[in-house]
Amino acid sequence: MSVTRDMTYHRLVTSETTLAQRKRQLVADELTEAALPLLAEKGYDRVTVDEIVAAAGVSRRTFFRYFASKEDVVVQFLADMGTGIRAELAARPARERPSVALRHAVWVPIAACAGHGDRAVRVVRLILDTPALFARFLERRARWRDDLAAELAGRLGLDPDTDLYPELAAGTALAAFDAVLRRWVGSDGAEDPGPLTERAFAVVAPALDGRRR
Amino acid sequence: MSVTRDMTYHRLVTSETTLAQRKRQLVADELTEAALPLLAEKGYDRVTVDEIVAAAGVSRRTFFRYFASKEDVVVQFLADMGTGIRAELAARPARERPSVALRHAVWVPIAACAGHGDRAVRVVRLILDTPALFARFLERRARWRDDLAAELAGRLGLDPDTDLYPELAAGTALAAFDAVLRRWVGSDGAEDPGPLTERAFAVVAPALDGRRR
């Protein structure tokens, strides 16, 4: 990206993020803040990009400099979650049972949702109910699975090309994630996702911890 | 759809499918036959719908009467597979272990792919490598999961609103499906999907057959 090259020397480093980066984040937030209420109220495909940019007060062209597609304005926040999940798995103790380590990894995005209350419920519902958004979400999820599988293979010293276990375990853990997410949004955020997650992993754990590889 | 109402009385019923339906299938096949080589060779997003219809000898407008989107010309065949999977699960003996019944259900689309040889390899590779197609594929897959979960709940007498098991089992079985499909296409169709499927379900079975619900 080569965001900043020369500026970095004299100023900041104090805040870990560049001024330009923060300005960029500001505009991106402005866009999403303008978009989400519109999309939630009228429905995804009944809102045009022109309406969004009009509400945000920027030009149409600028929108596509911040988001690669109309879908991304809703879904992009999932991107960094992927790294968060993998990081959590990497941070778990090496000898911890896979079912426990994976449960903590998957808990990262669930906690992020639960922490944002009704706001997150509305966004997730929008995603799950809009085919185009749901498809993008599943695409990201597939990348999460690959990340988790790679991390698992590394932690267990397995060859991911030979052994089916890593991607099966990752896929199974994310199946649990799906179930929890759906229940949670199905209850309008009322049901506590913590016990839900434990119940889901109780069902799935025998496959994750089983000795048969 | 109300395809035919009056005609059905006097003619056919012999072939179980209407003449109009077969004609429709003929045009649809013509389109896919024209599209797949083009897409496989040049890459999905470097082929326009205009090129496809030119190769097939129909108008652009007709294309969209047969396929709701450009993606569907590649992915549509997955739609009927969904019913096939569920039907297979419904046809399995009632007391068969879930891991076995689900393995047979998931074997339906795998066998369909394996039966079509190199042709299927190319299509599946195209789908897995093209983000837009992959996303659509995952969307279908999610519907498979819902179908399987509903069927499982029925067969086991579980309440799908209370019990997490049905959708977890369905999701886990499809995680196995994913792994097998990826290995199979990764080996250019050389690896036998049969043993692969058995290995995958051997890993996953403890969760599918476990008593902890």
Next chain:
DNA sequence: CCTGCCGTGGCACTGAGTGTCAATTGCTTC
């Protein structure tokens, strides 16, 4: 003051997808 850099807006263009209508085809009925 000038100069190079960057973010932005405006504009034109491609390509997917849809509504509408007129022409055509095929099949029934008189």
Next chain:
DNA sequence: GAAGCAATTGACACTCAGTGCCACGGCAGG
């Protein structure tokens, strides 16, 4: 065989997402 009827098709126009290009304006440093 001719008129009528339903369904399919092709052509045209239109909306909207997404992209390339260029010109304008602020803002740094010399």
